[in-house]
Amino acid sequence: MDYLNNIPTSRKNKHLNDFERGQIELLHKQGYSPYAIGKILNRAPNTIRNELKRGTVTQIKAL
Structure with a gap:
């Protein structure tokens, strides 16, 4: 098996x-x-969760 072409990229x-x-x-x-x-x-699922959390805004107090 040729490992040169099958090295996973980090x-x-x-x-x-x-x-x-x-x-x-x-x-x-x-x-x-x-x-x-x-x-x-x-x-990683945590990366996705963090990105989703970062993109949402929670409203604290409605006017």
């Missing part, structure tokens, strides 16, 4: 790009769970 400490953020938003709106989105994008 995604550690890599930022999400705009395309991935768009994919997260689209898949979340379609009802996918953070775990399922992580599997699709080859990212």
